[in-house]
Amino acid sequence: MTEQTVYELLDEEPFHRLAEAFYRGVEGDPVLRPMYPEELTEAKRHLALFLIQFFGGPTHYHEQRGHPRLRMRHLPFSIGPRERDAWLTHMRAAVDETGIPEPARAAMLAYFEQAAHFLMNREG
Numbered sequence: 001m002t003e004q005t006v007y008e009l010l011d012e013e014p015f016h017r018l019a020e021a022f023y024r025g026v027e028g029d030p031v032l033r034p035m036y037p038e039e040l041t042e043a044k045r046h047l048a049l050f051l052i053q054f055f056g057g058p059t060h061y062h063e064q065r066g067h068p069r070l071r072m073r074h075l076p077f078s079i080g081p082r083e084r085d086a087w088l089t090h091m092r093a094a095v096d097e098t099g100i101p102e103p104a105r106a107a108m109l110a111y112f113e114q115a116a117h118f119l120m121n122r123e124g
Contacts, residue, residue, distance in 0.1 A: 005056025006104045012052060014098055019048040021097040025090030032086050035077045080122045088116045
């Protein structure tokens with residue numbers, strides 16, 4: 001028997017709820033809010049589609065936006081430990097708020113931890 005993907009465990013709706021919860025946190029965050037556009041509707045949609053694709057679902061993100069190129073897309077922003085930690089705080093809270101069950105929860109949190117460190121482009 002093969003292991004199920006996170007997408008197969010969750011289906012699509014929890015990814016959209018996760019993006020909504022994450023951006024609710026970002027909206028009031030003085031460190032992160034300036035990095036995002038005033039209107040967050042597209043950012044929420046892009047995040048949900050990216051996560052759906054990354055965790056084994058349909059490739060709508062790639063079809064609409066091309067390769068994720070996460071490093072390139074985040075390069076214009078100064079991302080150090082403070083920004084990384086703020087992002088992780090909101091993402092962890094969103095996972096908790098959304099009620100992502102195990103083992104999907106552990107897989108998502110592990111990815112978010114790795115991605116947050118990978119996207120840093122400056123020290124201190």
